[in-house]
Amino acid sequence: MSTALLEVRDLSCRFGGLMALDGVSFSVASGEIFGLIGPNGAGKTTLFNLVSGLTPPSSGSVIWRGAAITDLPPHRRNRLGLARTFQNLRLFDDLSVLDNLLVALERHSRSSSIDGLLCTARHRQAERQRREAAWQLLEELGLSALADRQAGTLAYGDRRRLEMARALGTDPALLLLDEPAAGLNPAEKEGLCALIQELRQRHRLTVMIIEHHVPLLMRLCDRMAVLDFGVRIALGSPNVVRRDPRVIAAYLGGDASGETP
Amino acid sequence: MIEALLQTLLNGAASGGVYALVALGYTLVFSVLGVINFAQGALFSLGGYLTYLLMGGRIGVNGALPGWGLPAGLPFWLALLLAAAGSGLVALLVERVAFAPLRRRGAEPLLALITSLGAGVVLVNLLQILMGAEGYAFPQESGALAGLPEVLMIGGARIRTIQLLLLLVCSAAVVGLSLWLERSRGGQALRAVAEDATTAQLLGINSDAMVRLAFVLSGALAGLGGSLIGMSVSLPGPYFGIGYGLKGLAVLVLGGLGSVPGAIAGGLLMGLAEALVPAEASGWRDALAFAILFAVLLLRPSGLLGRRTVDKV
Amino acid sequence: MIDNGLLVQMLLGALLGLSVYLPLAAGQLSLATPAFYAVGGTLAALLSTRWSVLGATAAGGFPVLSLLLELVLGGALAGTLALLVGRLVLRLRGIYLAIATIALVEIVRVAILNLPFTGGAIGIFSIPQPFTDASGYLLTALILLVLTGWICQRLDTMPLGRAMAAIRDDELAAGCMGIDTTRVKLTAFVLSAVVAGTSGALAAHFLNTWNARQGSFDVSITTLAFVILGGSRAWLGPVVGGLLLTALPELLRPVGDVRLVLFGLVIVLGPVLAPRGLVSPELLERLGRWGSPTREQKP
Numbered sequence: 001m002s003t004a005l006l007e008v009r010d011l012s013c014r015f016g017g018l019m020a021l022d023g024v025s026f027s028v029a030s031g032e033i034f035g036l037i038g039p040n041g042a043g044k045t046t047l048f049n050l051v052s053g054l055t056p057p058s059s060g061s062v063i064w065r066g067a068a069i070t071d072l073p074p075h076r077r078n079r080l081g082l083a084r085t086f087q088n089l090r091l092f093d094d095l096s097v098l099d100n101l102l103v104a105l106e107r108h109s110r111s112s113s114i115d116g117l118l119c120t121a122r123h124r125q126a127e128r129q130r131r132e133a134a135w136q137l138l139e140e141l142g143l144s145a146l147a148d149r150q151a152g153t154l155a156y157g158d159r160r161r162l163e164m165a166r167a168l169g170t171d172p173a174l175l176l177l178d179e180p181a182a183g184l185n186p187a188e189k190e191g192l193c194a195l196i197q198e199l200r201q202r203h204r205l206t207v208m209i210i211e212h213h214v215p216l217l218m219r220l221c222d223r224m225a226v227l228d229f230g231v232r233i234a235l236g237s238p239n240v241v242r243r244d245p246r247v248i249a250a251y252l253g254g255d256a257s258g259e260t261p
Numbered sequence: 262m263i264e265a266l267l268q269t270l271l272n273g274a275a276s277g278g279v280y281a282l283v284a285l286g287y288t289l290v291f292s293v294l295g296v297i298n299f300a301q302g303a304l305f306s307l308g309g310y311l312t313y314l315l316m317g318g319r320i321g322v323n324g325a326l327p328g329w330g331l332p333a334g335l336p337f338w339l340a341l342l343l344a345a346a347g348s349g350l351v352a353l354l355v356e357r358v359a360f361a362p363l364r365r366r367g368a369e370p371l372l373a374l375i376t377s378l379g380a381g382v383v384l385v386n387l388l389q390i391l392m393g394a395e396g397y398a399f400p401q402e403s404g405a406l407a408g409l410p411e412v413l414m415i416g417g418a419r420i421r422t423i424q425l426l427l428l429l430v431c432s433a434a435v436v437g438l439s440l441w442l443e444r445s446r447g448g449q450a451l452r453a454v455a456e457d458a459t460t461a462q463l464l465g466i467n468s469d470a471m472v473r474l475a476f477v478l479s480g481a482l483a484g485l486g487g488s489l490i491g492m493s494v495s496l497p498g499p500y501f502g503i504g505y506g507l508k509g510l511a512v513l514v515l516g517g518l519g520s521v522p523g524a525i526a527g528g529l530l531m532g533l534a535e536a537l538v539p540a541e542a543s544g545w546r547d548a549l550a551f552a553i554l555f556a557v558l559l560l561r562p563s564g565l566l567g568r569r570t571v572d573k574v
Numbered sequence: 575m576i577d578n579g580l581l582v583q584m585l586l587g588a589l590l591g592l593s594v595y596l597p598l599a600a601g602q603l604s605l606a607t608p609a610f611y612a613v614g615g616t617l618a619a620l621l622s623t624r625w626s627v628l629g630a631t632a633a634g635g636f637p638v639l640s641l642l643l644e645l646v647l648g649g650a651l652a653g654t655l656a657l658l659v660g661r662l663v664l665r666l667r668g669i670y671l672a673i674a675t676i677a678l679v680e681i682v683r684v685a686i687l688n689l690p691f692t693g694g695a696i697g698i699f700s701i702p703q704p705f706t707d708a709s710g711y712l713l714t715a716l717i718l719l720v721l722t723g724w725i726c727q728r729l730d731t732m733p734l735g736r737a738m739a740a741i742r743d744d745e746l747a748a749g750c751m752g753i754d755t756t757r758v759k760l761t762a763f764v765l766s767a768v769v770a771g772t773s774g775a776l777a778a779h780f781l782n783t784w785n786a787r788q789g790s791f792d793v794s795i796t797t798l799a800f801v802i803l804g805g806s807r808a809w810l811g812p813v814v815g816g817l818l819l820t821a822l823p824e825l826l827r828p829v830g831d832v833r834l835v836l837f838g839l840v841i842v843l844g845p846v847l848a849p850r851g852l853v854s855p856e857l858l859e860r861l862g863r864w865g866s867p868t869r870e871q872k873p
Contacts, residue, residue: 374669382841503791548684
């Protein structure tokens with residue numbers, strides 16, 4: 001697959017005696033929305049941690065546009081165009097909403113710390129650009145009224161959206177969303193679905209998404225992978241995955257297209 | 262040559278035993294709460310001074326009550342045990358003041374490091390106000406050594422009796438504590454809390470009581486160490502415990518945070534390494550522990566016998 | 575009462591408070607400030623007493639320009655040391671980092687005590703004087719403090735300062751947002767060392783003698799107390815803490831030597847009673863715009 005944006009090859013991760021991931025391989029093509037499902041403890045978040053560089057794999061490799069990035073630290077991967085959100089939200093709670101975005105927008109600056117100290121024209125211009133970009137993102141995600149608020153004081157749904165805005169601030173090619181719909185009501189979930197599609201268009205994103213709400217994911221994704229006990233048990237379009245007997249078995253014999261087990 | 266080596270090794274083992282006591286004190290609290298009680302060094306000083314006073318020692322001219330002392334002195338062994346108990350109780354007070362309020366608030370664990378440091382500073386300086394900064398030698402006539410000669414000859418080596426006693430007491434304390442942790446119900450409960458506080462709570466173990474127990478025990482170990490050092494080399498001033506407390510940290514990291522065998526092995530290793538520093542370079546001896554600590558932190562942060570931990574995301 | 579000499583000490587206290595504050599602003603509890611302070615002071619003491627090129631006179635005078643050179647060199651040496659050590663220790667987190675920095679303080683103290691040219695326990699004395707009275711030191715210390723405060727103030731509106739705040743909040747998430755956390759932490763650590771080293775160089779002249787005790791673990795405690803009392807969320811906090819806690823024991827001297835008991839109480843009770851210190855961002859916001867990030871205006 002020469003067109004793959006991201007490829008994981010034979011990825012394994014062991015914590016003590018527990019095999020959190022066991023030889024998982026798949027690739028994500030540029031522009032698609034790729035879903036990741038599986039029961040609790042299947043290794044979905046571990047996979048995200050391996051891809052974003054927070055956890056080193058026990059074996060296997062992560063390949064980005066054809067080059068191995070397995071040994072790169074998280075910030076280097078981010079600069080290559082890989083951004084993520086967290087299942088249990090890791091905002092900079094003490095910072096304002098706007099500052100959360102400005103942190104993410106840092107790399108677009110051409111001015112050095114010396115420029116910043118002396119407040120040179122270059123620094124002022126870079127700050128202005130950063131602020132414009134930040135306001136645009138706030139606008140896009142409907143957060144502009146909250147720009148001054150401390151991130152830790154926001155309502156849950158706003159925090160979810162701020163985390164997405166922050167990830168988008170780093171101008172990613174691939175966005176990893178870890179259960180973005182968790183804790184949202186059905187109407188908010190619908191809104192999120194539309195938002196993800198819209199953001200994909202506007203930012204030319206590839207999206208990888210972990211979600212427990214299977215029907216939502218089936219509708220949203222182009223392709224998906226199913227993990228169970230660290231092993232990839234299915235891969236393909238929602239229609240293929242839905243009918244896979246191993247997937248149905250993994251979901252306690254239930255129908256994978258039904259409600260969340 | 263052999264005698265000299267034997268003597269060096271015994272000296273090293275004796276001070277190593279004291280380091281192990283301090284490090285074990287840290288370990289007990291760390292394994293239960295995941296934080297370090299920086300007041301440990303102050304409790305070490307406290308133990309030494311308590312023993313001195315209980316043995317009938319008098320307060321010097323720079324103290325708050327010059328010339329004051331107990332009307333009668335206790336024998337060394339009794340004073341030692343009471344001083345250990347006293348340090349244990351003060352450790353409990355430290356827990357109430359410096360740890361419990363932060364725990365209730367769910368504050369960042371690193372803050373407890375700061376507050377316990379403060380508690381230690383207060384303790385040492387109160388000692389200084391009470392006792393003065395001068396050095397004290399233990400009143401030997403009421404000491405344990407009354408019946409024993411000052412020096413023993415073992416295999417041609419001249420060994421100070423107190424060094425041998427020191428090693429014996431440390432070993433007894435360390436072995437006793439390890440056995441207690443391993444075998445007794447109380448020890449098992451403590452280890453259960455250290456392993457997983459939530460699960461332990463579900464099993465009906467009162468984790469608050471275990472935290473208090475860990476503090477009392479660690480304070481008692483520190484008090485024991487301070488008393489033994491006071492007996493063997495004198496009390497050079499209220500700050501002497503801080504130095505042992507800092508070296509205990511080095512031992513702790515050397516052995517691996519939270520590991521009981523690690524604390525013991527690390528203590529002995531550190532004591533021996535220090536004893537092997539040649540006399541010409543004795544001024545640098547105090548830096549050795551920290552140089553070793555640096556090396557360990559950089560080469561193997563989990564310590565010699567520690568477990569590697571994984572960040573949870 | 576407060577004379578110029580005490581004022582100089584207060585300003586030095588404020589500078590050391592900022593030196594502890596800088597790594598803390600990036601979430602790193604470093605107790606290494608005394609080590610860098612000692613290194614800067616020792617360098618200045620050695621240079622001015624041993625190196626006649628700098629122009630120390632037989633009467634104990636010293637050119638002000640040479641003092642300035644020493645301030646720069648003291649800061650540079652401390653900064654270089656921090657760069658070398660920081661690369662190694664900043665991989666460590668929390669308790670490990672605190673312990674490693676204590677180890678650094680002890681190693682530097684023992685080294686100064688034992689090196690053949692630093693004067694042992696007595697130290698280096700008769701350090702030449704660039705000023706005839708304390709007012710010259712006062713002015714120099716004030717300029718240093720204003721300069722450091724200005725840097726801290728600028729940091730709030732710069733990517734570097736925001737990255738520090740982000741790391742303090744959540745280091746892991748900051749890394750995932752493209753921030754080179756190691757580099758940012760190292761920068762804060764080096765800045766902290768430069769401030770301490772420069773302050774040490776000035777203090778060596780001001781105190782006239784310099785020995786290993788100037789950089790002992792005690793100083794770790796007192797400088798930490800500055801930050802705990804003043805607060806670590808705004809740079810004015812450690813400044814206020816440093817000024818107050820240096821002045822207070824002197825003013826309380828008639829009561830007896832309660833300095834360290836006082837500092838200890840501040841450290842043990844501060845995080846419990848006033849977790850954000852005396853000077854919190856909220857307080858600054860109420861007082862005015864200065865000293866805290868300005869409110870945002872939508873363009």
